[in-house]
Amino acid sequence: MVSLNKKEKTAVLFLFIPGAISATAVVAENLWLIPLCILSLFAVIGFVPLFRKRENLWMFIGTAIAATPPNLLASVYFCTEIIELRFQFTRILWIMLITSILLSTEEIILGIITRFIWKKQYRIST
């Protein structure tokens, strides 16, 4: 288990705000909440001091949290309503693939915008 101090826990909690907005958008079927979700993601990344100089790293995590509910909904809708599957057991694989494609696209778009806004960042080192 990961142990975080109080400050870190608060910072991570902020990261779930865009996720909560996107989940609300999915449940309420209100697409107008999606732009609000994106704006809140940038706001959280920009204003939380612990995320400074590592905006792309946190944007990656924030996007993964926020984008999962709508991506799952979109891929399930695509696999049930749009395409006709010859073998039903491949449905779960198609959902995985489409969710992965959607997530990657969103990560790249938001990542590029993040780089434009915050040019100077520390490199992620492993």
Next chain:
Amino acid sequence: MKRKKMKRLVLAEWIVFRKRNDGFYNAVNTMTDGKTVIRKEEIMFLKLFDGKTDPMKIKTDFYIHEKELFIKRMYRCGVLRDKRFAEKHFLTCLVTLWEPENTVNLRVFAYIINKLLYTLWLPVLILGCIFFFNSDSLGESDIAFITPGSIVGLIAGMFFHEMGHMFACLASSGRVYETGVMINCGLPGAYVIMDTDKVHNKMKRIQINAAGIEMNFLLAGAILFLQGISYELNGFILGFSINNLFMGLLNLTFIRGFDGMAIMSELLGTDDVAGKALNVIFDTHRKKHIKRRGISGKATVAVCYLLQFLQLALPALLVINLVEVIGWFL
């Protein structure tokens, strides 16, 4: 090694020689950062390999058996390569088609193409889709022509994808060594070998990695404007376009080796983040060390796990393709 093969050996273009403190030199592979220790006389000998002359007939101070051993060692280390093949192993073969010369004219041409590419790919794709959906002949496609369209789209897509990378690299002052076709793990494709070390601008490096995907989307959008010419062609165009669109989208995923992963590596500020992520996950000591850096360290480990989870898209894709192929025959 057969004499016929030895004749075709040339010094690999991506090898540079750097002097060491002890008087020896390092033959550095700029693509893999691998190093091979070599002497000055051996470098002079290697520079005489032109891909036509039998190296055993080149006059040097080496004995015949020394020459043979040296040539085999240099071939194994990748310093020498077959003139026709950039690489040749079991199930992998890269056939060289073109080694572009880095001339001013080519760079200017590449600059213009690259500029058009990153300006036009999105408008062309959107307009192409609008044209397609507003077309009077929507729904009137000869299904029999979708498969040939897909196959031609796949071949053209692969070719233009690599051209996109090549032009973007040349436009950004990178170095392109060669381009060609390949069989990789039994699957056909195209390749381009380039070096972007001299491209210092991060956005330009991202655009070089994204250029292939942009080209696929541009092709997918541009061909849709031909919709409506004839009933048979509609099916062909649909197959061509869908295949290129899917190729572009698939390349965006974070599968190791795909362009999307290369773009994300640049955005996160590290090389081969997928490979490093795998090392982190399986090395408990390293993981603990990274976590000690505080919240950013823990976030780094989380990103490593997420990236590895996203690698599952590749086996999912392979199983889907296999099932579809089997389904054709049933």
